[in-house]
């Protein structure tokens with residue numbers, strides 16, 4: 001199964017928007033668009049994009065301000081694409097937490113490469129315990145604590161093993177989306193893992209025994225029969 005990464009493009013110039021939509025969709029990204037900073041805010045929290053492409057000159061605010069405020073609560077990768085080519089602007093944006101800075105006009109392959117790098121970086125951090133992923137995933141009384149590598153239900157440590165935690169962390173990263181058995185197997189046990197899902201099913205049974213009140217009618221991790229698993233969406237991004 002292929003999982004499309006969702007990119008939020010925040011750009012008010014119509015021709016650049018159309019150009020970005022065309023190249024991103026052609027490269028298998030799910031694209032959402034915002035004209036203004038305020039439109040962007042609501043899409044960031046409601047659509048949970050995997051990456052933001054941010055223009056600095058927006059009609060209602062300076063993109064730098066949007067960058068700064070998103071960084072106060074989110075590690076979401078942000079690639080700034082701007083006509084401002086001064087070194088000072090680049091340094092300011094990067095210091096404020098932009099993952100990359102591309103000057104207009106830009107080459108398509110360069111942009112795609114920067115996007116892949118920014119997404120890969122956050123993904124590696126998010127799904128590999130011990131590499132600095134921080135923060136929490138919260139849905140009701142279910143909490144994934146990436147700092148402690150623990151899962152809590154109603155405030156109690158669920159006592160997951162390392163592999164169980166990795167599976168839950170991966171599903172949490174893509175909360176709301178179905179991950180196939182094959183995808184999860186390869187992410188957790190490596191690319192050479194067999195297609196036999198037995199080990200995953202055993203792990204999932206153990207996870208459910210530890211986190212669900214009634215493992216037969218799960219509240220947090222759902223089975224898409226014959227396809228894979230899906231975690232409930234977080235209370236917010």
Ligand code: CA
Pocket residue numbers: 011012013055056057058
């Ligand atoms: Ca602009």
